[in-house]
Amino acid sequence: MGETTMTLDATRSLQDLIDANPDLITYFRNETQAPHSRNRPGPSPVPAEFTNWRDEQKAWRETAVLFDQSHHMPELFLKGPDALKLLMKLGINGFSTFGPGKAKQYIACNPQGQVIGESVLQYLAEDSFELVSGMHLQDWVHYNAICGDYDVTVTRDLQTSANTEGRTFFRFGMDGPNAETIFQSVVEGAAPDIKFFNTAKVRIAGCEVMALRHGMAGHKGVELSGPYADGDKVRAALLEAGREHGLKQAGRLAYFSTPSEGGWLAYPVPAVYTSPELRGFREWVSADSWAGKAQLSGSFVGQSIEDYYLTPYDMGLGRLVKFDHDFIGREALEALADAPQRRKVTLVWNKADVATIQGSLYQAETPYKYLEMPVASYGFPQADEVCDQNGNLVGMSGFTGYSGNEAEQLSIAVVDAAYAETGTQVTIVWGEPDGGTAKAQVEKHRQFKVRATVAQAPYALAVQQMKRSGIGKTAA
The missing domain is CATH 2.40.30.110 (Aminomethyltransferase beta-barrel domains)
Incomplete structure (x- = not known):
């Protein structure tokens, strides 16, 4: 049985919300306030712009850009001898070459082969893993850890807007044609040559920092994380090293515009509302969860919430599906593999x-x-x-x-x-x-x-x- 430091509101479940709102599409189109909605109370620690979003967009194409990702992305830490077993049971990915120091774009589906969510999964050490971003998927992993027969523990570090204790780690993303030069110059000692979606520990401004090779703009970008208290020192060192290379800090507007160029189809409707096999999850997860705060918008109005579900093939992620292990949704995805629509x-x-x-x-x-x-x-x-x-x-x-x-x-x-x-x-x-x-x-x-x-x-x-x-x- 898993343990957790996160307190869940058990007074009203997602299933209660669904039972009270049989026309779920109308409810989600009119009544909900999305987790990152601009009309939610409280200012964001990251400004909309540091200079202006036009120049900040150009920076990731022409020089280098620094994003502060410390506040909007939740994290989940999974530890224990059954941690990898659990991740393999839920994940469509292959794990044959997965080991400490590696990361992957982790995807989980319902039994019908429809995507529940995705996250960046980092293999920190033996029996120790971290999921970065992807709240829908993190809730699904958490539920299975608690309710399944797994010897694991779960720790949650929620985004700043929902975190009363403060964030545990800072996270900065640096990208652009000059990002690698800046990284090489700011690291104390010889900077390691990190392969894509691999990690290495480095020292910046006297602080130990985890570096993940991860680019959004077509260059050798890097994601840097470490204890939150060290964030200001690391940021200052990056800005100083990047001064001569055109490094610009970018705010929320530029950051959230990156998918248009990069093609990332983020946060589809989580396929959790209708599957009979997921009723236990819906009764466990709070109505106040992100799944309960979907905010549908646009001209498309489905007849059923299932009209919004996507498969990995729909999302261009079919290359990640590996049928070399047993996982939830495997049979359905095998049937779709040769004929994605x-x-x-x-x-x-x-x-x-x-x-x-x-x-x-x-x-x-x-x-x-x-x-x-x-x-x-x-x-x-x-x-x-x-x-x-x-x-x-x-x-x-x-x-x-x-x-x-x-x-x-x-x-x-x-x-x-x-x-x-x-x-x-x-x-x-x-x-x-x-x-x-x-x-x-x-x-x-x-x-x-x-x-x-x-x-x-x-x-x-x-x-x-x-x-x-x-x-x-x-x-x-």
């Missing part, structure tokens, strides 16, 4: 249509849905209809944002395979039906049909080149 793509918005949307703000009639920059998505998650030239629904679009590096409005979509070829013309329905939902951040507006062109995901040339060269090959 959807693919992840980038949609490049027609610039004239974008201008029309923005221009409607200066007209007398009700404007089209406001297209905020650099991140235009207004829910958690966003799902806009993607249609063919005849108006037939062929997919869902989300993570809409502006890339100054590409001078394009981009979104990440999952579309039917027949419409996934580069150059295919589709239409995105921008804005919610009936003038908008009751979400506080949604103004009264009109819908607009945006012409879009299908492109690769990731769209950014630098990221595509990185993946072709093998530098950014995601660890399985």
Whole structure:
């Protein structure tokens, strides 16, 4: 049985919430406040901008950028002789070469092969692991550790907004063409050559720091973590070393615009609400969990919450599925392996249509849905209809944002395979039906049909080149 330092609110479970709201889609579209919503109380420790988001975006393409990830990402620590056994039972990934000092993009599915969530999994030491980000998945791992027959202990370190005791670790992400030069210069002694998704311990400003090779912008980026009390000293050393190399600190706006270029389909609707086998989990996890705070937005309105579920193949993560061990969802994924029906793509918005949307703000009639920059998505998650030239629904679009590096409005979509070829013309329905939902951040507006062109995901040339060269090959 697992132990934990986290206190769960057992007064109302996710199952209680579902029972009280049989029309779950309407509830999630109108009544919830997302975990990272801008209208949640309390200021963020990370400013929206340090300078301006335009220059901060350019920094990861032209020089180097420093992100402060210390506050928005929860962490889970798993220890004990059965820790790896538990992770293998839940994870679709392969583990044959997984060992201390390595990391992977960890995915877990329900028995139907639909994604519950993903996280960065780090193998810290024998029988010791860390999950970084991915609250939906962390809750699922926690539940199985507590309720399964596993000799493990669980410790949770929640994001700052939900953490009354303060964060345990700082976490900085540094990326861009000059990031490796800065890393080499700031490390005391000889800096190690770290392979992608591997870790090494280094010293910076007299502090022990864990370095994870992990790039989002097509370069040899690095994620640095250590005791929270050391964060200011490490940050100061990085900024000093990066001064001559154009290192810029980036705020929330630039950070949350990275998926548009990089093609990361983050936080899909967790596939936990309907599976009969997951009822025990729904009765265990709080209604106040992230699964209970989904905030659906956009023009797509499903008939069932299952219409929003995705498989690893839909998300472009089929390469991570390894059928060399028994795991939850294996049978369903084996059946889907040879015939995935959807693919992840980038949609490049027609610039004239974008201008029309923005221009409607200066007209007398009700404007089209406001297209905020650099991140235009207004829910958690966003799902806009993607249609063919005849108006037939062929997919869902989300993570809409502006890339100054590409001078394009981009979104990440999952579309039917027949419409996934580069150059295919589709239409995105921008804005919610009936003038908008009751979400506080949604103004009264009109819908607009945006012409879009299908492109690769990731769209950014630098990221595509990185993946072709093998530098950014995601660890399985």
